[in-house]
Amino acid sequence: MQYDDNSIMQKDPLIDKILISSHEISNRISQLGTEISSDYGNSVPIIVNILKGAYMFTADLSRAITVHHEIDFMAISSYHGGTESTGVVKIEKDLKSNITGRDVLIVEDIIDTGRTLDHLLELFKTRNPRSIKICTLLDKSCRRVVEVPVDYRGFEIPDEFVIGYGLDYDEKYRNLPFIGVMKP
Ligand code: IMP
Numbered sequence: 001m002q003y004d005d006n007s008i009m010q011k012d013p014l015i016d017k018i019l020i021s022s023h024e025i026s027n028r029i030s031q032l033g034t035e036i037s038s039d040y041g042n043s044v045p046i047i048v049n050i051l052k053g054a055y056m057f058t059a060d061l062s063r064a065i066t067v068h069h070e071i072d073f074m075a076i077s078s079y080h081g082g083t084e085s086t087g088v089v090k091i092e093k094d095l096k097s098n099i100t101g102r103d104v105l106i107v108e109d110i111i112d113t114g115r116t117l118d119h120l121l122e123l124f125k126t127r128n129p130r131s132i133k134i135c136t137l138l139d140k141s142c143r144r145v146v147e148v149p150v151d152y153r154g155f156e157i158p159d160e161f162v163i164g165y166g167l168d169y170d171e172k173y174r175n176l177p178f179i180g181v182m183k184p
């Protein structure tokens with residue numbers, strides 16, 4: 001599907017600019033899909049969609065992956081101390097799948113301090129999967145506090161609060177087809 005990013009943006013005076021267009025997102029996801037498909041040629045990975053932010057990315061990425069894979073969902077909420085996540089995550093909804101002995105690919109919308117994913121990785125490791133990899137659409141690596149191994153990265157972005165393509169501001173703006181920045 002194609003979107004007119006500019007006309008969508010112009011309808012909302014609170015959006016400052018388009019950081020990554022819907023076209024750029026879709027091109028990058030095709031590349032990631034090709035890479036992931038060739039890396040998982042010999043297994044059926046479980047793709048773990050971290051709700052809510054990664055729902056749109058996961059839907060498009062899944063269609064760009066040409067090898068068999070399963071999809072599961074995990075809903076977590078991170079506790080925030082001030083503006084940063086503390087990494088203390090509450091599991092709102094756990095996986096249905098048993099990941100023991102399986103190849104797991106975690107799909108995230110954005111990695112900021114790294115605390116949330118670090119916590120999740122530790123939890124998943126206790127379930128003894130065969131492998132765990134991380135795919136994130138966006139990486140604000142300049143903000144990293146805890147190192148996390150990122151296997152697939154859509155875009156490196158500057159230290160700005162972004163919205164759209166699944167990411168929210170106060171639960172809104174998830175439906176934008178592009179990644180945008182709010183007006184200060
Ligand atoms: P971390 O634990 O600091 O890596 O937090 C990552 C989580 O914070 C992401 O999964 C998002 O839910 C949220 N987050 C971080 N930066 C942004 C942003 O720019 N826009 C929207 N959500 C964000």
Ligand code: MG
Pocket residue numbers: 050051052053054109110
């Ligand atoms: Mg998130």
